[in-house]
Structures are given as structure tokens and as C-alpha cells.
Amino acid sequence: MSNFLVDPTKTFGICFNHKVASTSISEIFAELYNITNMIPENDFYRLQKYVNPKNFEEFIKLKKFTIVRHPIERLYSAYRDKIKKESDSYARKRFYLEQKRLGKSSNPSFEDFARFVLSQKYSEMDSHWRPYAYNCNPCQVDYDGILKLETLNQDWQWLQQQTNVSLPLKHLNKRKTGLIKS
Known part of the structure; x- marks a missing residue:
């Protein structure tokens, strides 16, 4: 609700x-x-x-x-808006911390972002890419x-x-x- x-x-x-x-x-x-x-x-x-x-x-x-x-359009929109665009959103900070922990590039690709999303539990996902069912x-x-x-x-x-x-x-x-x- x-x-x-x-x-x-x-x-x-x-x-x-x-x-x-x-x-x-x-x-x-x-x-x-x-x-x-x-x-x-x-x-x-x-x-x-x-x-x-x-x-x-x-x-x-x-x-x-x-x-x-x-779903792919929505995920790409989240990537473009929350990861690639400069902001101080919690989602962006969390993503870049994970990238740093993995030794990844500071210029992540959509594939990097998709792998990040797939590695998360639904309950831990940011609302901008959490599945509709959840x-x-x-x-x-x-x-x-x-x-x-x-x-x-x-x-x-x-x-x-x-x-x-x-x-x-x-x-x-x-x-x-x-x-x-x-």
C-alpha cells in the first residue's frame, strides 16, 4: 500500500x-x-x-x-538518470562504492550497471530499478x-x-x- x-x-x-x-x-x-x-x-x-x-x-x-x-527501457532510464548524470543521489553513491570495491572503471557502462542490479536482492534495490512485482x-x-x-x-x-x-x-x-x- x-x-x-x-x-x-x-x-x-x-x-x-x-x-x-x-x-x-x-x-x-x-x-x-x-x-x-x-x-x-x-x-x-x-x-x-x-x-x-x-x-x-x-x-x-x-x-x-x-x-x-x-523493463529494459526503464533500467536504461535509471542508468542514464541516476548513474551517468551528476548527482549526489543515494543510488549513485551506492553504485560507485560497489564499483570502487570491485576495482571497476569510474565511467561504468550500462552492462556494469545491469550486473550491479542483478547482483542485488530485491529488498536492497533502489526504487528506481526495483521490479514492478516488488x-x-x-x-x-x-x-x-x-x-x-x-x-x-x-x-x-x-x-x-x-x-x-x-x-x-x-x-x-x-x-x-x-x-x-x-
């Missing part, structure tokens, strides 16, 4: 996955709750404490949705819809029809990694 963002009317929830329109979804929920001070700072990590289901009874009444992305429990949660990033504009219109809530997608990062061919 901790990965679910719930609308203020307690009608629906979206299981949140990083690197899958997460900024767009976060912006929408911040606006729905009128806590837009997070938007300029891109400080959405605090959002979940405001918009999670409060209890199991609330959770089971929700229409439930999640959004997925091709974040959103699709075998235990009866989802009303699973939307795909690759078709999100159409899928989002369908979600709005299902929830009777107007939620415009403003910031959809259309940058593709180019790894997966249509």
Missing part, C-alpha cells in the same frame, strides 16, 4: 513506479492535494506520506491502477487497469473515463532510450 497514491476523493489509487511517468504522476497528485510547493523543487519523495491509503479498508474500496514501462504486487492486488508508458496518452484518457476525474498529463517525458524498437 505504501506505493499507492490516492486521490483526495478516495476513489482511485495509482501504484507508483519510479522511471515510469513518475514525475508526471507526482505533479498531478501534488496539484490534487494542493501541495504544489513540491513541484518547482521536484521534491516528490515527500508526496507519498500525504497521499497513501490510510488503512486497508480504504485501500480495498479504491479503483486501482499502475503504469508500467518496458513495488506493486500485481499477483496480490486486483488492478482495474495496467497502463503502459508507451501508450500512456491513450491509456490516460481511458483512466480518466474510469475514474470520472479530469487529470491532465502535463509533463510526459517523451525521451526514449532507443534500446527497444517498435
Whole structure:
């Protein structure tokens, strides 16, 4: 339940996955709750404490949705955004410490990153590359819809029809990694 963002009317929830329109979804929920001070700072990590289901009874009444992305596209996006781009994120620090311990290059390849991810236990993985099954429990949660990033504009219109809530997608990062061919 901790990965679910719930609308203020307690009608629906979206299981949140990083690197899958997460900024767009976060912006929408911040606006729905009128806590837009997070938007300029891109400080959405605090959002979940405001918009999670409060209890199991609330959770089971929700229409439930999640959004997925091709797993290799998602992993490459995490590599590009969290490892290659200069930042002081915990994920990046942890990765580079492991690289140093292994005597690896300070300019890691995607293959190095993939090996690092595969060497981790799910419970230890950063949320930006942890598998959907661990974040959103699709075998235990009866989802009303699973939307795909690759078709999100159409899928989002369908979600709005299902929830009777107007939620415009403003910031959809259309940058593709180019790894997966249509």
C-alpha cells in the first residue's frame, strides 16, 4: 500500500513506479492535494506520506491502477538518470562504492550497471530499478487497469473515463532510450 497514491476523493489509487511517468504522476497528485510547493523543487519523495491509503479498508474500496514501462527501457532510464548524470543521489553513491570495491572503471557502462542490479536482492534495490512485482504486487492486488508508458496518452484518457476525474498529463517525458524498437 505504501506505493499507492490516492486521490483526495478516495476513489482511485495509482501504484507508483519510479522511471515510469513518475514525475508526471507526482505533479498531478501534488496539484490534487494542493501541495504544489513540491513541484518547482521536484521534491516528490515527500508526496507519498500525504497521499497513501490510510488503512486497508480504504485501500480495498479504491479503483486501482499502475503504469508500467518496458523493463529494459526503464533500467536504461535509471542508468542514464541516476548513474551517468551528476548527482549526489543515494543510488549513485551506492553504485560507485560497489564499483570502487570491485576495482571497476569510474565511467561504468550500462552492462556494469545491469550486473550491479542483478547482483542485488530485491529488498536492497533502489526504487528506481526495483521490479514492478516488488513495488506493486500485481499477483496480490486486483488492478482495474495496467497502463503502459508507451501508450500512456491513450491509456490516460481511458483512466480518466474510469475514474470520472479530469487529470491532465502535463509533463510526459517523451525521451526514449532507443534500446527497444517498435
